[in-house]
Amino acid sequence: MSAEDMSSEEMIALCKRHTMYTWARGDAVDPIPVARAEGAYIYTPEGQRLLDFNSQLMCVNIGHSHPKVIAAMKRQLDRQLLYVYPGTATGPRARLGRMLADIVPDPINTFFFTLGGAEANENAIKAARLYTGRHKILSRYRSYHGATHACMQLTGDPRRWENEPGPWGFVRVMDPQPYDFSFGATDEEQTRNHLAYLEDLIRMEGPETIAAMFVEPVTGTNGVLPPPRGWLKGLHALLRKYGILLVCDEVMAGFGRTGKWFSFQHGDIVPDIVTMAKGLTSSYAPLGAMGVSDAIAAHFQRNVFWGGLTYNAHALACATAEAVLEVMQEERLVERAAALQPVALEHMARLASKHRSVRAYRSIGLFGVIELQKNAAGETLAPFNGGHPAITRLAGFLRDNGLFTFVRWFNVMCNPPLCITEDELREGFEIIDRGLEITDAAFEG
């Protein structure tokens, strides 16, 4: 029986009976039944259409079912080369490696392929430790780096708590822009004070014990948080001073989401290691990668890289990535995300002026969020890691009215595929506009 022959009801019942869902207790999940997806929309078996305002998990950057990518995937099937073991050389692996070396700024020209983002970060932890001979890894509290055992310790957000204790050697630091206390009012103050704090922390931990610091250059699921101006550049210089590698996790923010190929480019730096997944194939096939600088690549010419995966450099996934990157270049989707930023911000500004429950809004390229508040003092509608009945009702309203997005804590995510049209963007913000009546009613004054 194909999925199309199944009703929503059957699909949901079987999925819930025989499969486990992520980050949820099974009896609480309420899955959206999906039969197909095209462009900026997903469709239920009965044909209900939902505008995808989150590119699923901020990953289907080129939009759903692009015909050129589907054709390239079919061509790869017809070539009768789907999988061979990681010790082989293949055309898709060769071409994708070269393409990424062109797209990722120098000196990053060498890539290790994985299945997804967490595996890319796991291998970056290994590479940093093997290269530096040091063991500690720094990361920030407002971060998510993946659900594998080590990546959970790298992750700052509360999804880590139930995954503790984990492997040792991970040290988390505050972000430059916490909400409840301040490193200063201006970008300059925040950058200066946070980097002074970080330098002290590095001294306390012992610089010669620290291999790397991992950062999302624009933090994703923890609220679309860009760092203060100058911070990334200062961080890069500080880490370099102590021989600590900078690893930029571009799993979510990479591949055009922020209006540049990679979000570290907003900070005018190139890290020692970059990790990626999601947008690399627009999630049409599972693929991630770790890119390393020429210096690190040279080290692993002379030394064994102690890492391996059965599905490393999977031919079908690499061919898919190749086609996705071609589409991104042909359709200038990175430039398109940058061009649509002011359009998204204009919609958000309109909502903020109309709805008292809007606390703040941001969109860097098409990486956007609307924050909700419960009072004029700016207290967030839901507490950190908490919920609020009005937020639950808002999430239900959006879904019932044809909009798929993530509503987490007090954040409404606005991360559509980069191919979205201006009309579709308007449609999305109009649904959110109506939904915000619900959170306005919960505003306490």
Ligand SMILES: Cc1ncc(COP(=O)(O)O)c(C=O)c1O
């Ligand atoms: C910044 C970041 N890093 C890593 C990951 C983990 O990627 P994956 O789920 O493909 O393992 C994610 C997933 O959302 C992410 O947003």
